[in-house]
Amino acid sequence: MPANTMNAYLREQISHLKSQGLYKAERWIETPQSPEIVVQGRKVINFCANNYLGLANHPRIVAAAEEGLRRWGYGLSSVRFICGTQTIHKQLEQRIAQFFHKQDSLLYTSCFDANGGLFEPLLTEQDAVFSDELNHASIIDGIRLCKAQRFRYRHNDMDDLRNQLESARKYRFKMIFTDSVFSMDGDLANLPVICELADRYDAVVGIDDCHGTGHLGPTGRGAAEELGVLDRIDIITGTLGKTLGGASGGFTASSAEIVDWLRNRSRPYLFSNSVPPALVAAAIESFSLIDEAADLRAKLKANTAKMRHGLENAGFTIKPGPTPILPVMLGEAALATRMADALLERGIYVIGFSYPVVPQGQARIRLQVSAAHTDEQIDRAVAAFTEVGRELGVIR
Numbered sequence: 001m002p003a004n005t006m007n008a009y010l011r012e013q014i015s016h017l018k019s020q021g022l023y024k025a026e027r028w029i030e031t032p033q034s035p036e037i038v039v040q041g042r043k044v045i046n047f048c049a050n051n052y053l054g055l056a057n058h059p060r061i062v063a064a065a066e067e068g069l070r071r072w073g074y075g076l077s078s079v080r081f082i083c084g085t086q087t088i089h090k091q092l093e094q095r096i097a098q099f100f101h102k103q104d105s106l107l108y109t110s111c112f113d114a115n116g117g118l119f120e121p122l123l124t125e126q127d128a129v130f131s132d133e134l135n136h137a138s139i140i141d142g143i144r145l146c147k148a149q150r151f152r153y154r155h156n157d158m159d160d161l162r163n164q165l166e167s168a169r170k171y172r173f174k175m176i177f178t179d180s181v182f183s184m185d186g187d188l189a190n191l192p193v194i195c196e197l198a199d200r201y202d203a204v205v206g207i208d209d210c211h212g213t214g215h216l217g218p219t220g221r222g223a224a225e226e227l228g229v230l231d232r233i234d235i236i237t238g239t240l241g242k243t244l245g246g247a248s249g250g251f252t253a254s255s256a257e258i259v260d261w262l263r264n265r266s267r268p269y270l271f272s273n274s275v276p277p278a279l280v281a282a283a284i285e286s287f288s289l290i291d292e293a294a295d296l297r298a299k300l301k302a303n304t305a306k307m308r309h310g311l312e313n314a315g316f317t318i319k320p321g322p323t324p325i326l327p328v329m330l331g332e333a334a335l336a337t338r339m340a341d342a343l344l345e346r347g348i349y350v351i352g353f354s355y356p357v358v359p360q361g362q363a364r365i366r367l368q369v370s371a372a373h374t375d376e377q378i379d380r381a382v383a384a385f386t387e388v389g390r391e392l393g394v395i396r
């Protein structure tokens with residue numbers, strides 16, 4: 001078989017990953033997603049889902065999906081522009097546009113696709129794109145697919161961004177694009193300054209709000225609302241697969257012209273199937289839930305503060321930031337893995353992250369707090385971290 005030489009090469013590469021502790025083994029969950037799940041026979045409290053408001057499997061979302069399945073069917077066997085657009089697709093797109101105060105939006109089957117299909121239709125070799133060095137992989141890949149001149153600025157470094165904008169005056173269109181929430185660090189992009197610079201240098205501003213939509217901002221409009229600049233942001237991409245119920249689907253919200261152009265030119269939109277109706281119906285319901293979720297957003301803030309204070313009082317170092325992402329800094333990759341394993345044995349499900357996902361020597365456990373966690377679950381997590389942290393010499 002011609003593949004044999006490739007297989008042999010890959011076996012070697014995989015054993016190399018394993019020997020470096022970088023091999024990703026999936027853990028199997030035997031229940032629906034929830035704050036408490038069963039992982040390989042063990043009941044554990046889950047602190048690693050993007051289920052910030054606890055809406056994954058919310059009864060109203062499940063009921064809306066069931067109703068969507070019954071009313072609109074399982075699937076369309078078509079891309080959107082041939083025979084894959086139902087009235088609910090249009091309804092959801094209008095809902096998303098209105099939610100973010102934009103003129104229109106379009107759906108993708110994921111935010112990875114939304115980012116993958118954003119830059120190439122809008123930017124040519126006459127244009128320039130400015131991207132934070134810690135941007136999500138899907139943004140990096142999307143930018144690679146376009147012919148614009150690429151400028152990568154140091155993470156949230158506004159002097160660096162200004163210098164680069166200054167050096168790029170000759171380009172026709174300039175677009176600054178950034179994660180609004182950086183998911184490994186839990187910090188926010190400095191959107192107020194980015195918007196000021198964009199005004200000064202006549203640049204378009206786009207954000208990926210995957211880790212912000214639904215739970216950040218007074219009404220859940222995400223990181224841009226949290227920072228008071230929602231109406232200045234020109235393009236917002238996001239996911240239906242995190243706070244908004246946790247299934248899948250992505251979107252781009254922007255001006256009528258940008259959205260219309262993407263419908264005509266964005267390749268993942270044109271050449272991939274439309275989002276299944278059950279998910280569309282459920283997403284419409286999830287946006288209604290977000291509008292009613294002020295209490296859940298308050299609970300998420302309280303839970304996050306409780307977890308942060310508990311761990312900091314125990315002596316752990318947690319990166320600062322206003323989001324429910326709490327990076328417990330450990331340093332060594334092996335330590336992060338060992339600590340996550342020991343926590344799992346005590347019924348706390350967390351994941352250690354190390355290079356190349358985060359910089360060398362900055363391995364960490366990333367905790368993600370949910371509004372659905374109880375006080376007792378947070379207390380149990382702090383107690384388990386304290387025990388394991390002492391055992392492994394992370395704290396005294």
Ligand SMILES: *Cc1c(COP(=O)(O)O)cnc(C)c1O
Binds near residue numbers: 208210211240
């Ligand atoms: C999760 C995530 C994505 C991918 O979203 P999907 O809808 O799962 O494809 C893209 N960007 C960021 C910043 C994310 O956190």
